[in-house]
Amino acid sequence: MTSINAPDLVSFARLSRAIADIKSRADVARSESVTGRREDVTAATNGDVGSAHRLKKAVADAQSFQELLLVSKIRAERTQTSLGAVGGEAVRIGTDILSATGRGDSYALTTLAAEARAAVFNIFSSLNVSEGGRALFSGDASDRLPFGDPEQLLSDVETIVAGATDTADAQAQLDTYFNDPAGGFATNIYLGGDNKVAPVEIAPGVRIDVSATAADQPIKNLLKGLVGIAVQSAASFADSTDFIENSAAISLDADGDITELRGVIGVGEAQIATAITRYETEETILTSLFNQKTGRDQFEAASELQLLETQLEASYLLTARLARLSITNFLR
Numbered sequence: 001m002t003s004i005n006a007p008d009l010v011s012f013a014r015l016s017r018a019i020a021d022i023k024s025r026a027d028v029a030r031s032e033s034v035t036g037r038r039e040d041v042t043a044a045t046n047g048d049v050g051s052a053h054r055l056k057k058a059v060a061d062a063q064s065f066q067e068l069l070l071v072s073k074i075r076a077e078r079t080q081t082s083l084g085a086v087g088g089e090a091v092r093i094g095t096d097i098l099s100a101t102g103r104g105d106s107y108a109l110t111t112l113a114a115e116a117r118a119a120v121f122n123i124f125s126s127l128n129v130s131e132g133g134r135a136l137f138s139g140d141a142s143d144r145l146p147f148g149d150p151e152q153l154l155s156d157v158e159t160i161v162a163g164a165t166d167t168a169d170a171q172a173q174l175d176t177y178f179n180d181p182a183g184g185f186a187t188n189i190y191l192g193g194d195n196k197v198a199p200v201e202i203a204p205g206v207r208i209d210v211s212a213t214a215a216d217q218p219i220k221n222l223l224k225g226l227v228g229i230a231v232q233s234a235a236s237f238a239d240s241t242d243f244i245e246n247s248a249a250i251s252l253d254a255d256g257d258i259t260e261l262r263g264v265i266g267v268g269e270a271q272i273a274t275a276i277t278r279y280e281t282e283e284t285i286l287t288s289l290f291n292q293k294t295g296r297d298q299f300e301a302a303s304e305l306q307l308l309e310t311q312l313e314a315s316y317l318l319t320a321r322l323a324r325l326s327i328t329n330f331l332r
């Protein structure tokens with residue numbers, strides 16, 4: 001009699017292992033078709049996993065530098081915009097003051113005093129700006145704005161001018177008020193930090209400063225000149241015209257100093273932009289090298305996935321058919 005072998009547990013076990021293998025390969029192909037990256041880095045690099053990890057870290061470092069530099073670039077641009085807003089009006093007011101005193105136009109002086117007062121408010125507003133949750137002109141105390149109420153500054157200077165005996169005395173007291181570390185500006189007006197923010201690192205070990213504070217000398221000089229113009233009526237000494245003209249000259253000189261400060265920041269901006277471009281190029285090159293070691297053609301992976309899914313469907317169908325077999329059905 002001829003012996004007939006029906007499906008047994010060994011057959012099912014073999015088929016189950018085959019199905020598990022196909023599923024595992026399909027999962028890998030599915031992932032690789034999405035990521036474009038080999039799942040088995042060890043096999044892809046012939047065991048040289050360390051070089052792949054080093055390349056991956058280098059790519060991440062280049063991306064990180066770009067992100068940090070972009071933040072610095074935005075802050076520098078915002079700083080430039082704010083500095084640009086504080087000087088222009090001062091130049092016009094200072095020039096008009098000198099013209100008005102030259103022709104003895106008291107009405108124009110009164111009008112310009114009011115405009116200088118408004119300019120002081122605008123400076124406070126322009127420098128009380130933040131970017132990314134950090135005050136731009138507060139130095140290393142970027143968690144708070146650099147200025148409080150401009151009325152305090154106007155009141156302090158008005159008191160000084162009203163009590164001065166002459167122009168020289170008024171200017172000496174204002175110099176102390178604005179420039180002495182224990183003066184009124186440092187203790188009552190400027191609320192920021194004593195130091196600037198940390199320089200920007202544009203390359204390993206290479207740092208540049210693209211910041212400004214509301215306590216920088218050009219800013220203090222600009223305010224000193226404008227506030228002097230604003231409170232000119234408080235001067236009771238005989239040579240008040242000299243005081244007004246001196247205040248106008250201080251404003252004009254301060255605007256030139258602010259322009260120089262903006263120029264320094266502008267050079268820094270250009271350096272940051274160059275660094276960003278350099279890191280973008282570096283990222284592109286490193287990513288290409290990393291892809292050569294670990295990359296997988298996504299179209300190829302998708303084609304393999306489709307083939308494996310077809311095999312998997314066939315395997316499931318075969319399993320179902322084997323499960324329905326019995327010795328009785330087999331002998332029919």
